[in-house]
Amino acid sequence: MLSAPMVQAQVDPTSSAVSEDSMFEALGTAGTSDAISGRVSIPNKNAGTLIKPDNKNWAGFQRGALPWIFVVALGGMVALLAAFYLIKGRIRVEHGFSGRTILRFSAIERFAHWTLSSTFIILALTGVNVVIGRSVILPLVGEAAFGTMAQWGKLAHNFLAWPFMVALVLIIIFWVAHNIPSKLDLVWIKQGGGLFKKGVHPPAKKFNAGQKVIFWSVVIGGVALSFTGYMMLFPLQAGTPSDWQLYQTIHGLVAAGLSAVIIAHIYIGSVGMEGAFDAMASGQVDENWAKEHHSLWVEEVKAREGQTVAGRTHPAE
Numbered sequence: 001m002l003s004a005p006m007v008q009a010q011v012d013p014t015s016s017a018v019s020e021d022s023m024f025e026a027l028g029t030a031g032t033s034d035a036i037s038g039r040v041s042i043p044n045k046n047a048g049t050l051i052k053p054d055n056k057n058w059a060g061f062q063r064g065a066l067p068w069i070f071v072v073a074l075g076g077m078v079a080l081l082a083a084f085y086l087i088k089g090r091i092r093v094e095h096g097f098s099g100r101t102i103l104r105f106s107a108i109e110r111f112a113h114w115t116l117s118s119t120f121i122i123l124a125l126t127g128v129n130v131v132i133g134r135s136v137i138l139p140l141v142g143e144a145a146f147g148t149m150a151q152w153g154k155l156a157h158n159f160l161a162w163p164f165m166v167a168l169v170l171i172i173i174f175w176v177a178h179n180i181p182s183k184l185d186l187v188w189i190k191q192g193g194g195l196f197k198k199g200v201h202p203p204a205k206k207f208n209a210g211q212k213v214i215f216w217s218v219v220i221g222g223v224a225l226s227f228t229g230y231m232m233l234f235p236l237q238a239g240t241p242s243d244w245q246l247y248q249t250i251h252g253l254v255a256a257g258l259s260a261v262i263i264a265h266i267y268i269g270s271v272g273m274e275g276a277f278d279a280m281a282s283g284q285v286d287e288n289w290a291k292e293h294h295s296l297w298v299e300e301v302k303a304r305e306g307q308t309v310a311g312r313t314h315p316a317e
Helices: 020-026 055-088 107-141 143-179 183-190 209-233 241-272 287-293 295-305
Strands: 049-051 101-103 284-286
Touching (some): 055 107, 055 241, 101 295, 107 143, 107 209, 107 241, 143 209, 284 287, 287 295
16 A cells, blocks of 8 residues: 655744844843853953844944945945046146156155055955945855955955055155145135136145145045054954944944045046156156146256246256
8 A cells, every 4th residue: 555655844943033132031131231141261251242232233334324335435436537527538738748757756655655555445345345245246256255255355454454554654754744735725726726627727836735635535544544443453452342343333434435535536646637647657747747737846846956947047956
């Protein structure tokens, strides 16, 4: 006699699972800030904390608002620059290249700049992966590839922070004296830097007002990222878990803002302005480009060399 086949019952592993709210209620922690903790044998006793109700707001910000802040900051800047390019086009050297060049940045200055910029780009990309990687990149590449990428990204983020900080100190030493705000900056700002009207070239020394904004954004933002990043790397130095969370929040917000500023800097220094990239490529810039964007700096250089500028002869120093 044939017997009917046995039908195996489907098991739902979550059907009898205890919800987080009911667990808090059972432990008497509902509506309080008491944490659920275990015992650990390592010095960091905070590692024993399993669940802390107060962390919900922080976790909600990290997973909800912060990714959108990155999207708006970076996407908004890209959209703004794209619109500017479509309307204005590339900023050309009005009188064409002269064929004569002036040394703008020395080899050590360019080394500091490229070290700072390259490490920041990698830090920014790996940081963005932490913020939006799970929702954007993970579905595209799969869990295995994303896990490997995230692990290498974490190592790169932790170790490249140190050359970033060294390069930051170097550019402060090299350029802070040239970036002190002055009355000339007001003239440059009133004339829109000469970006919107042909034939307008406001006078500027080695760094104009726009470049000073970039410089101080990098310095202030870089110091903030360095300090908060150090606290995140060494949580025992940060203080309480709430302090660590505050540092991480500040780190993310500053990174979003500074990344948007750097995108604008990369645009102007490459496709946005003709002749600008030479300053950090070879260190030499065309004389006509320098006169249009940094006329007072050209006079200073010529004066040191004892050459004639705009019909005047300056004695060599």
